């Protein structure tokens with residue numbers, strides 16, 4: 001039985017549960033459930049605080065976990081990223097009142113409030129900066145107004161929280177983050193149970209990113225058409241009953257589908273269809 005840690009709260013928990021559900025795994029029905037078994041797929045899910053997940057996984061008691069890259073780095077736990085999942089994307093940045101700091105050089109001697117002490121302490125040390133760090137559990141944007149710190153370091157997605165607090169980010173982002181799958185550092189990379197789980201999640205990622213495109217085109221236009229829709233390996237080309245015409249089928253990135261349909265139409269392709277992919281194994 002594969003033992004998997006899943007975020008029980010916060011920004012990661014809803015999208016993680018959605019992705020696991022799409023990958024065919026049983027998920028909990030109500031938020032008080034802390035652990036469920038999916039006997040058909042031979043996995044057991046443990047619903048844990050996102051911050052604790054890398055620590056459980058590094059202990060070896062759980063095989064893999066879903067967490068944020070920033071939380072993994074912040075924890076300092078002996079776990080490593082094995083797959084990026086594309087949701088809960090954020091940057092991690094310093095911010096202050098406008099005009100009070102312009103770059104990380106201005107951090108010397110300042111007090112920085114953050115929930116991510118591990119990331120900040122390492123970043124300051126790497127850059128030879130001597131500043132004090134105050135740990136707060138959340139809502140750190142308010143710390144400056146209330147005089148607890150002069151600078152904050154926090155997760156920024158849209159920047160709305162910073163703007164609402166009258167703050168501005170400064171300096172290069174300390175890191176970019178998204179949801180990831182982690183396993184214990186040095187764990188067996190070939191474990192078939194882990195590989196199967198990763199293939200399922202990769203299938204969801206592909207199904208979310210690609211659509212299937214079908215169209216008919218004249219044989220003379222085939223090379224041009226195939227250049228527009230190269231597919232992941234190579235498109236399927238089948239003869240049509242009408243001589244001189246072929247049917248082509250290829251996966252294309254969903255975000256480019258409309259442009260590709262226009263381009264195909266322009267070179268004479270017709271009956272151009274796109275359909276959603278519900279699941280796949282590459």
Ligand SMILES: Nc1ncnc2c1ncn2[C@@H]1O[C@H](COP(=O)(O)OP(=O)(O)OP(=O)(O)O)[C@@H](O)[C@H]1O
Pocket residue numbers: 009010011012050051067068069070071088089090138155156157158177178179
């Ligand atoms: N607004 C956001 N947009 C995208 N990702 C976010 C956002 N806020 C937090 N994250 C990401 O979610 C993870 C933080 O998990 P956490 O459980 O702290 O979420 P949270 O929404 O802040 O919940 P909590 O209320 O418990 O603090 C990190 O990887 C972080 O980068």
Ligand SMILES: O=P(O)(O)OC[C@H]1O[C@H](OP(=O)(O)OP(=O)(O)O)[C@H](O)[C@@H]1O
Pocket residue numbers: 011137138139140141154155156157158159160161162
């Ligand atoms: O740039 P934005 O789109 O505004 O998103 C960033 C905000 O979202 C998170 O806060 P959350 O709601 O999790 O509260 P918290 O600070 O208590 O964790 C994060 O800590 C920032 O405050």
Ligand SMILES: [Mg+2]
Pocket residue numbers: 010138
């Ligand atoms: Mg938070």
